[in-house]
Amino acid sequence: MNLEEMLKFADEIVFSKTGRHLDDLQEAVLKGTIQRETYKQIAKNFDCSESRVREISSELWQILSEEVGEEVRKTNFQSAMERWQHSNILNFAQNVSGSFNICGEARHQPDIQNSNSFDRETSNSQLINAPYQDLSEMPELGNFYNRASELNILETWILKQHCHLIALTGISGIGKTALAVKLVQRIKNEFDYVIWCSLNTPPKFLEFQERLLHFLSNPEKGDPSESEIIPKKLKLIKYLQKYRCLVVLDDLQNLFCSEDFAGYYKQEFQDYHFLFENVKDLSHQSCFLLVGWEHPREIHSNQNINTLFRVLKVTGLDVKAGRELLFNNGLEELDSWEFLIECYQGNPLWLKNLVTLVQEVGLSTRDCLQDDILLLPEEVKESLQQHYDRLAQIEKQIISVLARESQAVNREKLLDSSEILLSDLINGLQSLSRRCIIQKTKNNYTLSSVLKQFFVNLQESDLITPPSYSKLGIKDNS
Numbered sequence: 365m366n367l368e369e370m371l372k373f374a375d376e377i378v379f380s381k382t383g384r385h386l387d388d389l390q391e392a393v394l395k396g397t398i399q400r401e402t403y404k405q406i407a408k409n410f411d412c413s414e415s416r417v418r419e420i421s422s423e424l425w426q427i428l429s430e431e432v433g434e435e436v437r438k439t440n441f442q443s444a445m446e447r448w449q450h451s452n453i454l455n456f457a458q459n460v461s462g463s464f465n466i467c468g469e470a471r472h473q474p475d476i477q478n479s480n481s482f483d484r485e486t487s488n489s490q491l492i493n494a495p496y497q498d499l500s501e502m503p504e505l506g507n508f509y510n511r512a513s514e515l516n517i518l519e520t521w522i523l524k525q526h527c528h529l530i531a532l533t534g535i536s537g538i539g540k541t542a543l544a545v546k547l548v549q550r551i552k553n554e555f556d557y558v559i560w561c562s563l564n565t566p567p568k569f570l571e572f573q574e575r576l577l578h579f580l581s582n583p584e585k586g587d588p589s590e591s592e593i594i595p596k597k598l599k600l601i602k603y604l605q606k607y608r609c610l611v612v613l614d615d616l617q618n619l620f621c622s623e624d625f626a627g628y629y630k631q632e633f634q635d636y637h638f639l640f641e642n643v644k645d646l647s648h649q650s651c652f653l654l655v656g657w658e659h660p661r662e663i664h665s666n667q668n669i670n671t672l673f674r675v676l677k678v679t680g681l682d683v684k685a686g687r688e689l690l691f692n693n694g695l696e697e698l699d700s701w702e703f704l705i706e707c708y709q710g711n712p713l714w715l716k717n718l719v720t721l722v723q724e725v726g727l728s729t730r731d732c733l734q735d736d737i738l739l740l741p742e743e744v745k746e747s748l749q750q751h752y753d754r755l756a757q758i759e760k761q762i763i764s765v766l767a768r769e770s771q772a773v774n775r776e777k778l779l780d781s782s783e784i785l786l787s788d789l790i791n792g793l794q795s796l797s798r799r800c801i802i803q804k805t806k807n808n809y810t811l812s813s814v815l816k817q818f819f820v821n822l823q824e825s826d827l828i829t830p831p832s833y834s835k836l837g838i839k840d841n842s
């Protein structure tokens with residue numbers, strides 16, 4: 365295994381355990397370890413203290429040890445990773461050979477909803493253990509490219525680490541729903557019950573609870589609380605304890621307030637908070653997958669390996685998948701495709717909207733990138749306007765500063781340029797980051813090209829209200 369491969373494996377492990385990629389110091393520790401440097405040398409090269417390097421290293425060794433199943437230290441990191449890779453290849457080979465349909469019988473139990481009558485007749489005995497599914501609200505999956513690493517991470521979190529609550533967040537069109545559909549298709553047979561609920565127009569909590577209870581109270585499977593009189597909330601948890609259930613809630617942002625920081629429930633949906641708290645904290649064997657622009661405040665991305673909740677921020681398609689998408693949608697191939705995909709953050713919906721615009725107006729691919737101005741199809745603008753309308757006033761002020769800057773901006777500059785109080789600024793940055801609207805590199809913040817262009821246009825058309833400094837720091841309760 366070469367250095368790059370080793371770093372890639374280590375990064376995958378750390379990401380699957382913590383939801384975060386290797387940071388610069390962690391990467392420096394691993395590179396230094398492979399190059400046989402001492403902790404002192406690594407600290408000197410990175411310009412930090414040796415004790416900090418030792419602290420980060422010890423956390424890293426612990427994370428890696430748990431995944432590879434042997435104690436990983438500085439002295440055996442390289443050989444441990446090679447052994448782990450070897451055993452993974454063997455496992456993979458066994459799994460693959462186990463999944464082949466050698467004698468014509470499906471290895472997995474049938475999907476009641478989608479199986480044909482022949483399947484149903486021939487697999488009566490299997491039906492007893494088949495998962496019950498209500499996927500009537502799950503969208504159809506069209507062409508689907510890549511996402512291998514996201515699917516692996518989610519499968520690890522759900523099937524191996526038995527996480528209770530997982531949030532898939534990201535900006536509109538980035539592919540959260542498609543990813544969740546693909547995941548459900550892959551893992552649904554590992555569950556007793558699988559249900560997909562759209563919160564496009566969210567039901568009141570009691571209605572939602574009723575729907576879940578009705579779905580789960582299947583006499584054939586047995587009711588865990590038939591003879592007991594217990595509150596409905598507890599009854600739901602009892603089902604989650606007795607059976608392995610997968611509950612997917614899509615478009616979660618509709619539960620949350622507009623014009624406030626991310627993840628605050630609207631008054632009428634407060635009770636969902638108690639459900640998610642119970643799902644997160646109580647002991648059971650089920651998983652809730654929450655898909656949307658924001659995630660509830662009770663789960664945060666600062667999780668450690670022992671927590672049973674996780675956040676996966678969905679980013680765009682990589683260049684290879686983006687090329688496939690553009691090609692299959694009929695765009696003329698050019699060298700600048702890679703640049704185009706990066707400018708549009710690999711967002712599959714934005715790329716598709718762009719192709720439609722180019723084709724309908726009869727433009728060429730070159731026209732998309734002229735004079736450093738990006739084309740913003742109306743559909744993209746419409747969805748970004750919806751994101752913008754949800755922001756709190758403080759967030760809008762931060763955005764108006766970032767949109768004017770060509771480079772990433774640090775906190776000090778943001779403070780100077782916006783006159784926002786430090787505590788408000790920090791809370792605003794946290795909220796924007798939770799919404800995946802700003803990007804952070806070290807201590808600098810920036811907007812992606814499309815967002816920058818959109819917000820600049822908004823400013824020019826005076827749609828951004830000028831910051832009202834008198835209100836800064838004071839919550840508007842009107």
Ligand SMILES: Nc1ncnc2c1ncn2[C@@H]1O[C@H](COP(=O)(O)OP(=O)(O)OP(=O)(O)O)[C@@H](O)[C@H]1O
Pocket residue numbers: 506507508509510511534535536537538539540541542543656657681689712713716
């Ligand atoms: N991996 C992929 N390969 C190809 N197309 C994709 C992929 N992921 C998403 N798409 C396409 O991009 C579009 C947007 O995807 P999707 O609806 O999943 O986005 P989303 O993040 O759920 O957006 P929203 O937040 O608005 O619900 C869809 O047309 C979908 O088919």
Ligand SMILES: [Mg+2]
Pocket residue numbers: 540541542614615
């Ligand atoms: Mg969606």
